[in-house]
Amino acid sequence: MQYYGLAGLVLVIVALILLAVLRAGWRLSWLLPWLKGNLLLLGVMLAGALAIVAWELQQFKALEPGSNVATLEFRKMGPQQFELLFSAGTEPRSIMLEGDMWQLDAQVLRWQGLAHAIGLQDGYRLHRLTGRYRALEQQREVVPVAHAGVLHATPGWRDAWQWLDHLDSGALLETDAFVVRFIPMAEGARFGIEIGETGLTPVPMNRQAMNAMQRSQ
Template structure:
């Protein structure tokens, strides 16, 4: 009985509010103007988002059906557990400093599904991040605490307009999916040079000189 009475009272208040709204604004001109303004704002927001997505898409490169060389990576030791890495990729040369005993390379991948895939759109990639890792847990912990192990993204896209990150946060990937390739835990070796081969299933470093070959043997 209590909830029935409450329901009647709340319903009466709702009816009263509806009557007042119709009494003072029955022509609804303000509502049409409000709806029009919101639609225009939504269209403008969509245009801005699509523009940012288009700007970010230019950083991606098509993935070849078969594994192909997409760049080279070389290391020069400049100090105790300090290395200068030169990465040559589709966007040109990038020189970064990394610290540690091992190196890792992350690649962001966009995969098309459904109708876009049926229409022939090819999966794309971009080099994301090159970083170093320490073998000693204490050093790695200190490096992580100070934020030294994370280097700036190779594509220099800020998180707030990162298309790959936007897609990765979406749970349903019916048309476009954010995937990633990783090369991890390869020993840092002075003078090592690698060729980077990338295909639909992953990224593979191929040694180009004896130093790189020795590093890969230690990795295996």
């Protein structure tokens, strides 16, 4: 009986609240402006989200197999310290890397369903260049730095590729990632990066780069 009584008391409180609400605004003259304001706010938020998506999409390029997408040239600055001159069709960009090996990541968008059927090309964006130590003890001591080595200006919180990757819907767009891993850095080594349907391929462009590639095998 105790819980029936408590339930009855709660229902009385509910009835009193509803009565007060109806007496204060039973004509609901406020409801239409409130709904209109919320719809307008929702429209502004949707427009903002689509603007971010548009900004993200213009940073991707069509994935054309066999094309050279970047050039990397290494200059040794000190023990396990290299300056990397990175060029992806623009003026070379200087990036400082520490370690013995380098790694390059690319974000890939693959169109699915109707979008693929009408001929939309998959796209890619070169994402991050990082150095890595060969010795595990040294690598464990590395303190990760947010946005270090990132090759585009998009912060992680509004990176559309990352949001799509977390959603993992795959209905219209599917995320993929290409990675070149653990290529030794060497003084004067120059590499070209070719892209294909399934990944990135480092291409040695001089003797130093060829020797480095041989050491990685």
